[in-house]
Amino acid sequence: MLKSFCEKLANSRFGIAAMCLLTYLGGFIFPVPSDVMLPPMIIGRPDRWKPLMIACVVFSVAGACSAYFLGFAFAGELATWAQSTNLEEINQATVLMAQYGSPILFVAAFAPIPFKTLALAAGAGAMPMALFLPAVVLGRTIRFYFISKVTLKGLKWMKHYKGIETKRT
Template structure:
């Protein structure tokens, strides 16, 4: 099944659009609080299309992701009853319960790891608010974790540039399905761990 090739071609084409940074910021903020698609899906082709702006794109993704994380934090702290049905319907309830438990136990460190890893960050932003992690450590961990992830992705893509694009085009299906498998493994690990 060839799902990712067409999506990759469309995204690379769209990544050069003048409004692409706004879309990246919106996607980054939404993914940190409620949306399922990670910003890497847009950050990578944007960094490939404009390698000289890759670090700027990483900064946009980082700042917008932290702002979206603050929305997730606020939902967990102030409106948990509104998001609880969504958490349940999305199948995140076990992961969310574990996220709250880990947030209470490890605070800053769990947010740092969640910000960098491929596991659903939104689960942890909401859990952090519900667990009452202090806001300053939450923001600091989010900036470091999300920044490390996005600057690493953008930097590697910009560095590889034109040399990397043919390889990506050849292996996009394999990489796409590998990403889906990694996400599924992360969710399973959260639910069973």
């Protein structure tokens, strides 16, 4: 159901705006990974894969920065809430950020790790923006580049072996 909705949205005139909004919100609020919109958008417009990928990077980094600033602004409240509810994910993220800093943030930016939680923890721990931003930009760029290339390879394979045509190639 989500897949068909994303494919329909990707082919609509609101596709790029929806992808950007979903990617931004996925950086700090939305529980669904922002990756669900990029492949359908690329399948619909393979000639525009680079601008689509760059849009995902920019809006994902903006979402991560929002998570960072929320963590920074509400560090005390976040720590109290995490301890009172024994929320293990927040506690683990805080420990990881304290031990490893930007390297763990870089890994989380392109791996299937709860990235928004680590971005919140980075802000709550007042990680310097000079360490936070490069790790996030590089990690997110690698992630979305990889997703784009896998989608393009899959599309090429489908066209070659299955005779499937796309709208614009």
